[in-house]
Amino acid sequence: MRRSKPNTSVNLKSRIVANLTSAQERPRIPYEPAFEFQSRARTRGTPHGVCMLSTVHRNYLIIELMKGIEAIGLHFETYGYRLADQLAGQKMSHRGANPGGNPVGHILDSVSADGTVAAEYSSQGNYFDDPFKKLINDIDHCIKLGPNVKKLFLVSSRECGPKALTELTKRFADYKKNKDLQVELYDSRRQAEFIVDTVLLNDDATDELAQFVAPLERVRSEYAATRTLPAQSPTYIAQKAMELVVKTKLQADKACIVAGMSGSGKSEITVAVARSLRSSFDVVVWVPASKTASLDELRAVELERRGHRINLQYLLQHRSCLMILDDLQLGTTTQELRKLCGPRSAVLATRQHAIVGDAKIQLLNEADARQLLEFELPAPCPNHIFKEVWRATGGHPFTLRLMNAGVRSSSWDDLAEDCKAIGHYTDAERAQKLTDKLLGRQISQLDRELSLFAWAETSRVDRAFARQTLLPVGLRKLEASCFLAPDRGDVLRLHDIVFAALKSQDLPVERHAPYFDEMMDKYVNTLAFTTGADLQFLTFREVHKPLLVRELTRKGTRSECLFCLSQASREDYSIIELIGDPVQRTKALLAEKKIRDIDASAICEAIEALYRWAKTVKNIDIARVELASRMEAFTLLIDSRYLSTAAMKTVLHHKAKALRNLKDYAAAIEMCEQILNDYDRNSDSEATNLLLARLLASRSKEDALRAKDILFKILENASRDSTSVPLSVTMAAIEVIARKELKTWQREAIDRFGDTVSKLIVEAAARGFDHAFVSFAAFGRDLAYNNQKLFVEVFKKLPRRAPGVVDDDRELSAWVSILASASDIPSLNESGELAAEAEEFFDAIKKHEDFVIQRFSSMLVKLGRNQEAADKLRPLVDTSPTPWLRYWLSKAELALGNQPSALKLINDALAHPDSEMYKATFLEHRAEVRKAEFGAYFEDMRAAEEACKNEKHKKSIADKIAKYQG
Numbered sequence: 027m028r029r030s031k032p033n034t035s036v037n038l039k040s041r042i043v044a045n046l047t048s049a050q051e052r053p054r055i056p057y058e059p060a061f062e063f064q065s066r067a068r069t070r071g072t073p074h075g076v077c078m079l080s081t082v083h084r085n086y087l088i089i090e091l092m093k094g095i096e097a098i099g100l101h102f103e104t105y106g107y108r109l110a111d112q113l114a115g116q117k118m119s120h121r122g123a124n125p126g127g128n129p130v131g132h133i134l135d136s137v138s139a140d141g142t143v144a145a146e147y148s149s150q151g152n153y154f155d156d157p158f159k160k161l162i163n164d165i166d167h168c169i170k171l172g173p174n175v176k177k178l179f180l181v182s183s184r185e186c187g188p189k190a191l192t193e194l195t196k197r198f199a200d201y202k203k204n205k206d207l208q209v210e211l212y213d214s215r216r217q218a219e220f221i222v223d224t225v226l227l228n229d230d231a232t233d234e235l236a237q238f239v240a241p242l243e244r245v246r247s248e249y250a251a252t253r254t255l256p257a258q259s260p261t262y263i264a265q266k267a268m269e270l271v272v273k274t275k276l277q278a279d280k281a282c283i284v285a286g287m288s289g290s291g292k293s294e295i296t297v298a299v300a301r302s303l304r305s306s307f308d309v310v311v312w313v314p315a316s317k318t319a320s321l322d323e324l325r326a327v328e329l330e331r332r333g334h335r336i337n338l339q340y341l342l343q344h345r346s347c348l349m350i351l352d353d354l355q356l357g358t359t360t361q362e363l364r365k366l367c368g369p370r371s372a373v374l375a376t377r378q379h380a381i382v383g384d385a386k387i388q389l390l391n392e393a394d395a396r397q398l399l400e401f402e403l404p405a406p407c408p409n410h411i412f413k414e415v416w417r418a419t420g421g422h423p424f425t426l427r428l429m430n431a432g433v434r435s436s437s438w439d440d441l442a443e444d445c446k447a448i449g450h451y452t453d454a455e456r457a458q459k460l461t462d463k464l465l466g467r468q469i470s471q472l473d474r475e476l477s478l479f480a481w482a483e484t485s486r487v488d489r490a491f492a493r494q495t496l497l498p499v500g501l502r503k504l505e506a507s508c509f510l511a512p513d514r515g516d517v518l519r520l521h522d523i524v525f526a527a528l529k530s531q532d533l534p535v536e537r538h539a540p541y542f543d544e545m546m547d548k549y550v551n552t553l554a555f556t557t558g559a560d561l562q563f564l565t566f567r568e569v570h571k572p573l574l575v576r577e578l579t580r581k582g583t584r585s586e587c588l589f590c591l592s593q594a595s596r597e598d599y600s601i602i603e604l605i606g607d608p609v610q611r612t613k614a615l616l617a618e619k620k621i622r623d624i625d626a627s628a629i630c631e632a633i634e635a636l637y638r639w640a641k642t643v644k645n646i647d648i649a650r651v652e653l654a655s656r657m658e659a660f661t662l663l664i665d666s667r668y669l670s671t672a673a674m675k676t677v678l679h680h681k682a683k684a685l686r687n688l689k690d691y692a693a694a695i696e697m698c699e700q701i702l703n704d705y706d707r708n709s710d711s712e713a714t715n716l717l718l719a720r721l722l723a724s725r726s727k728e729d730a731l732r733a734k735d736i737l738f739k740i741l742e743n744a745s746r747d748s749t750s751v752p753l754s755v756t757m758a759a760i761e762v763i764a765r766k767e768l769k770t771w772q773r774e775a776i777d778r779f780g781d782t783v784s785k786l787i788v789e790a791a792a793r794g795f796d797h798a799f800v801s802f803a804a805f806g807r808d809l810a811y812n813n814q815k816l817f818v819e820v821f822k823k824l825p826r827r828a829p830g831v832v833d834d835d836r837e838l839s840a841w842v843s844i845l846a847s848a849s850d851i852p853s854l855n856e857s858g859e860l861a862a863e864a865e866e867f868f869d870a871i872k873k874h875e876d877f878v879i880q881r882f883s884s885m886l887v888k889l890g891r892n893q894e895a896a897d898k899l900r901p902l903v904d905t906s907p908t909p910w911l912r913y914w915l916s917k918a919e920l921a922l923g924n925q926p927s928a929l930k931l932i933n934d935a936l937a938h939p940d941s942e943m944y945k946a947t948f949l950e951h952r953a954e955v956r957k958a959e960f961g962a963y964f965e966d967m968r969a970a971e972e973a974c975k976n977e978k979h980k981k982s983i984a985d986k987i988a989k990y991q992g
Contacts, residue, residue, distance in 0.1 A: 084222060087245050091218035094239040096183050099149065101747060103135065105238035106147035106181045109217065110136045112224070112231050113179050113210075114143050134171050144172050145179040153182045154190040154213070161194070169205060177208045186213040221245075237747065243789050255300055255312045255350070256513070261401050261427055262294045263394045271385050272299045272374070280372045281363040283354070285380030286387030288522050289424030292376040293352055293511065295387065300350055300374065307348040307371070314486075314513055315351040315375070346370035352513075357381055389421035398426045403433060411442045418445035424523060435471075469531055472509075475500050476520075476528060477538045482573050485525035487518045488566050495545040516565065543577070550586040551624050555672075567593070578604050583614065585628035592631035602639045605632045612659040616666055626673040629659055630680035637687060642835070642873070650688055657684060675705045679714055686721055695721050712740055712755045716762070723767045734771045737763050741775070745782040753790050757801040760787070764804035769943055772808050773976065780809065784816050788823045796837050799824070803840035810847040812978065821848050829870035839878040841867040846885040861889055876902050876911070884914050892921040909935040913948060920955055929955050946974035950983060963990070 098105050107120040118136040136145040146164040153160055161180060168178045186194070191211075198209040212220070221242070225231045236242040272295065275282035286292045304310045342349060347370075351363075354377040363373040380386050390398065399415060400406050407415065419425045433441055469476070475496055479487060493501055504510055504518065513519040520528075553563040567574065567590045578587035582604070591601050608629050615621050615629075633656050640649035660681040663669060669677065678701050685694035698718040702711060715736050722733035740759045744751040760783055762768065763775050775783075783805060790798035802820060810817040821844070832838050845864035848854045855861070868874075868882045879898055886895035899915040916931035932952045935941055941948060953966035967987050974980040 087222050088215065088218040090241045090245055091221055091239060092185065092214045094241040095214040095217055096185070097240065098183060098238050099746065101238055102149040102183050103147045105235065106145065107136060108231075108234040108238075109181060109212075109220075110145040110179060113145070113212065113220070114138060116143075118143070118145065134168060134175075137172060137175070141172060141174040142176045143179075144168050144175045144177075145181060147181045149183040151184060153184050154186045154194075156190065156193070158190075158194065158197075162197075165201065165207070165209060169207065176206065177210065179210050179212055181212045181217065183214060185215050186211065240785060240789070255304070255310050256293070256297055258297050258301060259294055261398055261430070262291075262298065263390065263398050263423075264298065265291070265295055265388075265390075265394075268295055268385070268387060269299050269302070272296070273303065275360070275385055276303070276372050276374060279360050279364060280367050281360040281374070282372075283358075283360055283363070283375045283377060283384045284387055285377050285384040287422075288378055289422055290387050290389060291423040292387055294423070296350055296352065296374055296376055300348060303348060307346045309347045310350070311347060312350045312352060314353065314517070314519070316353040316355055318351070318354065318356065342366055342371045342373075343368040347372075349373050351375040353377065359383060390423060390426070391421060392416060395419070395421045395426055398423060399430055401430050403430065405438075407438055411438050411445075414442050414445040424521060469533065472503060473534055474538055475504050476509075476531075477533045477535045478542060479520050479525065480528050480533050480535045481539055481542050482570065483576070484570070484572065485520045485522065486513065486569060488569050489516045489518050491546070491549050491566060491570075492518050494549055495542060517569070546573075546577075547584075547586045550590060554589060554624060554627060563590075567591075575601065575604065582606060583611070585622070585625045589624055589628040589631055592628065592635040602636065605635060608632045608636070608656050608659045609662070612662045616662060616668070619668060621663070621666065621668040621673070623670055623673045623676075626663060626669060626677055629663065630676060633659060633684065634680065637684070653684060653687055657681075657688075660684065671705070675701060675711075678705075679711075679717070682714070682717055686717070691721050691725070712743070712751045715740060716755050716758055719759070720762055723762060723765055730767050733762075734768055737768070738771075738775070738778070741779045741783065744786060745779060753786070754797060756786055757790055757797040760801040761797075761804045764808070766940070766943075773812060776805075776809060776812055780813055780816055784809075784820045788820055791824050796834070799827070799837050799840045799844065803843040806844060806847050810850065812976070814851060817847065818851060818854060821854060829866045832867075832870070835871050835873055835875075838867050838871045839875060842871075842878050843881045846881050849885060850888065861885060876906055876908070880908075880911055880914060883918070887914060887917050887921065890921070892918040896922065903931070907934065907938075909938040909941040909944060909948070912938075913944075913951060916955065917951060925955060946970045946976075946979060946983070949973060950986075 107118070110118050110120075116138055118138055120136045121133050134144045135147050137143070146168060148160055148164065150160050161182075164180060165178065168175055194211060198211070201207045201209055221232075221235065221239075222245070225235060226245070232242065272282050272284060276299075284292045284296055300310050300312070347368075349366075349371070351373065352375075354375045356377075357379075358375075359381070360383055363375060366373055377384075395416060396407065396412060399412070415426075415429065419429075429441055432444075478492065478495060479485060489501075496504075501518070509520055509524045511519045511521040549566070550563075553566065571591070574587045574590050578584055578591060581587075588605065592605060611632070612629055615625055633653070636656070637649050637653045640652050660677060663677045664674070664681070678697055682694045682697040682701070685691075685697060695718065698714050698721065701714045702718070705711070719733040719736040719740075722729040722736070724730075737759045740751055740755065744756045744759075763772055787798050787802045787805070790801075802824070806817055806820070809820075824844075827837070827841060829838065829841075832841070842864050845860050845867065849858075849860040849864065864882065864885060868878070871878065879902060883895040883898045886892070886898075896915060896918040899911055899918065903911050903915050912931045912935035916928045916935065919925075919931065920928035929952070932948060932955055936945070936948050936952065947970075949966045949970035953963045953970065956962040956966060964987070967983060967990075971980060971983045971987065974983060
């Protein structure tokens with residue numbers, strides 16, 4: 027019997043209603059395992075007040091991590107070392123494996139310094155099979171070698187079933203009773219629970235384990251979404267009536283916008299509402315939206331925590347998600363926000379300027395204002411002074427908090443004088459003027475902390491950079507000052523009123539500036555040369571791009587700023603102007619007889635940035651001429667005596683890339699071989715190997731085979747340990763395998779690495795690597811045909827982008843290809859909107875490559891828009907008649923009734939030297955062109971069947987022959 031589709035809109039309303047109703051009156055709602063829940067059940071071991079996950083979402087993350095733990099394989103013991111340190115709450119001594127990862131006998135795997143805690147690890151598949159031989163041996167091994175051990179962790183990569191767990195629990199009780207040994211079993215499920223409930227709260231510990239557990243980065247990203255909701259201020263005075271208005275609007279419309287002046291408490295009320303409703307949603311996400319320029323951008327908002335991009339559109343459309351857009355600057359209506367939501371999601375926003383339909387915030391009444399003003403002060407505010415306060419503030423919450431902080435270091439009388447001084451200002455001006463005065467009272471205590479924001483010329487500062495610069499004590503002072511506004515966890519944000527007030531303060535910025543400069547250089551160097559810090563670097567660069575531009579403008583020799591900005595947009599001319607002449611920069615550094623690693627890296631990145639810009643904005647020929655004129659910089663650096671070994675390797679690698687761009691392939695190959703021979707005898711250089719594979723792929727068949735072997739080796743290494751290969755290298759390797767020179771092995775790559783590659787693409791996209799989209803476009807074309815299920819899985823998990831927020835033609839082109847592939851799959855394109863979306867991306871491209879025109883035109887042909895396709899393809903066929911361009915134009919012409927033209931085009935395609943590997947597809951189409959000629963049709967179809975090497979395609983051709991014969 028077919029089940030009716032549940033009314034998910036009602037379900038969402040039901041969940042919100044449950045939060046509007048008192049606990050005694052709360053109605054019972056039918057439980058639906060996938061999405062419905064009434065409270066966050068606290069699982070054993072989950073810290074109170076920490077985990078903001080719903081039960082459903084927590085279970086989902088646990089299952090994902092279990093898969094990753096069970097797939098660790100050879101490195102399980104090394105992973106176990108990191109986990110045991112967290113389980114034991116102390117650094118253990120790990121001796122169970124030699125440097126090669128092989129087990130060492132007659133010794134405990136891990137033991138604490140005092141010998142009372144130990145751990146044993148196993149990845150054996152039968153670890154929990156009765157009679158538990160290996161498990162019991164591990165316990166006896168511990169008793170024999172660790173007489174002082176009181177607690178033993180047994181860590182297995184497998185899940186222990188309920189029957190085995192019941193039996194083992196009885197045996198463990200016997201060991202406790204008879205041997206005074208407490209045995210703690212951590213199978214894959216309990217490890218996953220521990221990671222979700224405890225380890226994810228610690229970024230460093232998560233980084234350690236993410237090296238081994240592939241899904242952990244994605245799990246961290248989704249978990250990070252649950253931690254972006256700011257804490258409720260202890261001074262918040264509950265506004266029950268306003269909270270009810272907001273909840274009611276969410277219940278009715280699935281969207282609500284709270285409007286009010288700066289500092290009026292919009293964000294605090296929103297935090298209160300979000301926290302009260304969080305059990306109604308799988309995920310609650312807080313998004314700083316002040317820089318969102320269009321509604322299109324809301325479809326592609328990137329929420330980052332330490333650089334991790336979270337797929338917000340996926341969460342809104344496919345999960346149960348409450349998204350809060352704080353400080354929205356758009357005149358968007360609630361109806362427009364509602365369109366962002368799937369059936370189980372809702373959007374809550376705040377902004378300063380109200381429009382019709384917004385929930386307008388009311389300022390505090392006198393009683394609440396007095397309560398906030400006197401918060402934790404030893405003496406109440408005298409009545410005559412409170413009258414002045416009320417006249418000056420009118421119940422403005424943020425100003426009252428500042429007053430509260432000010433009175434702690436002065437007196438009620440001083441506050442009265444401040445209030446009188448601003449009495450003649452309008453309501454809108456009073457808060458700012460009073461802030462100026464109150465800030466002046468605290469300036470001496472926070473001069474360095476506030477100077478950092480003034481020096482950076484922004485209200486938002488990277489938290490990790492601020493922590494290094496101000497030290498934890500400085501962060502604590504800021505947090506205690508009431509000057510900070512709610513924001514995501516990796517950013518410190520001054521309240522808008524406070525930041526505006528800084529301009530009127532006499533801050534000692536010039537005195538602190540040299541120290542801030544030094545700390546920024548130190549921070550950039552740390553990120554530039556620390557493995558795994560690339561995403562954190564990208565976050566810092568984007569948050570502080572205006573600062574980096576200013577500092578490089580002020581001091582053009584500052585390599586740290588040049589290094590950061592050289593990796594920015596390829597079309598940002600303002601940055602290109604700042605880069606200057608790399609050759610002259612190199613000569614200036616050589617004159618100083620000292621070249622730091624960051625100096626060499628900055629010069630290399632600058633040369634690449636200039637080439638990318640010229641190639642994009644001018645043309646490839648001009649770009650090569652300009653690049654050739656800069657090759658002297660590489661020669662000067664290589665011939666100097668001032669480069670470290672690491673810097674020399676960097677320079678040689680970038681020179682090899684430059685030689686490739688200059689089409690001097692033999693010299694580039696020779697240089698890659700030199701790097702691998704001279705600098706990597708004991709380890710592989712994946713970036714250089716990738717470059718070598720790129721160079722070899724387009725040469726002889728023997729070289730192409732060697733390129734294939736190199737690329738497969740990179741993917742094998744990434745499959746075993748995703749952290750052993752830079753993610754950018756893995757993404758590029760995926761793209762290279764899709765090139766026509768390696769097409770012969772692409773299907774083998776899908777068979778061998780399809781699952782791994784798909785997971786890495788999703789993780790790369792989630793972590794902020796835009797190259798992931800380019801890689802998926804290349805890999806996904808074949809995947810969509812040969813493994814449609816896997817393509818759909820990846821497509822649904824990709825962070826969706828909007829054309830308006832993508833400024834790179836490569837990524838725009840990639841999305842055209844991705845959406846064209848997806849539009850062929852009915853389950854993804856039920857509404858037909860993917861083709862329209864692909865057209866938006868196509869129109870946004872500034873300079874169309876032939877291939878993207880071909881991909882877009884192929885989609886037009888499939889949609890029946892043949893005249894448009896023919897108009898786009900004809901000029902290309904005239905100037906660059908590749909087999910595929912002729913094939914698609916032939917299909918368009920045939921649909922338009924131009925059979926002679928269609929036949930000539932497909933015959934020309936078949937005659938092309940590059941057509942051999944596509945012969946089956948081309949012959950199949952020619953059969954359609956010659957369908958009126960019965961004998962000719964069968965001749966071409968049988969020849970297509972014989973030429974076809976893809977079993978799925980071969981069967982399709984055979985089915986068509988049989989159908990036609992019938």
